Amino acid sequence: MEEKYYVRLNPAKKIIDCMVSGTFVPEDAQSFVKDYHNAVNSINPAEYTLEFDCTSMLVVSTDMVPHLEACFALYKESGFHKVIFKVQDNAVLKMQFSRLARNTGLTNVEVTSL
Template sequence: MAQAPYSIQTNQAAKKVDMKVSGTFTPQDYQNFVRDYAKMASSIDAKTFTLEVDCRDMDLLGTEEIDKLKGSFAGYKETGFQKVVFIISAAQMIIKMQLARVAREAGLNTIEIVTK
């Protein structure tokens, strides 16, 4: 079985959730992500946590992916993280714009996009 295009790890001591996304999600990957995300979200007090999403290996998003991403961002907002940080590389200016636009459309205001 191929490796999932995401990972989610909770660091209770640092009050941080580390998430890494890469490539493009298939519909099955997305369903698995939603399930794994819900499991993680129910195990923490999100308002005291920062969600850090490493997007450096993420592919550009097509229209279908943008809709799914908007659903994920709405989930992040609903979960109530203290802050959501997206990590991108300097070469990912288009992805930076996509992330910022989708966050705005999903009403996710507590974001920061960091270049590493």
């Protein structure tokens, strides 16, 4: 079975490297948040960049938007130096991420298309 996500700490580069693919259900989101907390609790987020590879992620379904918005609020609350989302050339997903960042006040975000 293909991995839906990972959260990896890279202290040498001061990056938390994350990958998210496909679509999520609420249980996936809960599992991701648990793994995210485990990584973040061991560092000073202000010194780190949170970097997401979302190139295999599909557009977020309406029922999952609140879960993703809660994650964006969590990224803001954690206080990372910068948050980067890398997406395929997908205008809808890029727009969703930009809107969620705006809605949660996450201003140190960069959404890039590959």
